[in-house]
Amino acid sequence: MxxxxxxxxxxxxxxxxxxxxxxxxxxxxxxxxGDYKEIGITAVPTDILRSLTKRYKGFLLDEAWISEEDGFRLSLSNERKHITSFYKSTGEFIKDEVK
Known part of the structure; x- marks a missing residue:
């Protein structure tokens, strides 16, 4: 038993x-x-912009999207790479996708 x-x-x-x-x-x-909607780059919170500046020297922020549930999806590029970076709404880094 x-x-x-x-x-x-x-x-x-x-x-x-x-x-x-x-x-x-x-x-x-x-x-x-995701269910993201495109936003202007100026709508990205300052904390996330600071993090992007530190993580991706030499990259330009091309596009930004927001999702109420998932946070931010950010498209960055330089001459050789394209990166999609994901952040929570709190500004916490989640992950990158390099193309």
């Missing part, structure tokens, strides 16, 4: 974790595709 109980708890725990993993994948996909 004790083994049966432990086995059932293990199965339920694994099932719950699998659901969370699926949820995380869906959230990541939604973030990548």
């Amino acid at each position: 004790k083994r049966l109980l432990i086995t059932m708890i293990s199965i339920l725990t694994l099932s719950a974790n699998a659901g969370a993993t699926s949820n995380e994948r869906e959230r990541a996909l939604a973030f990548a595709q």
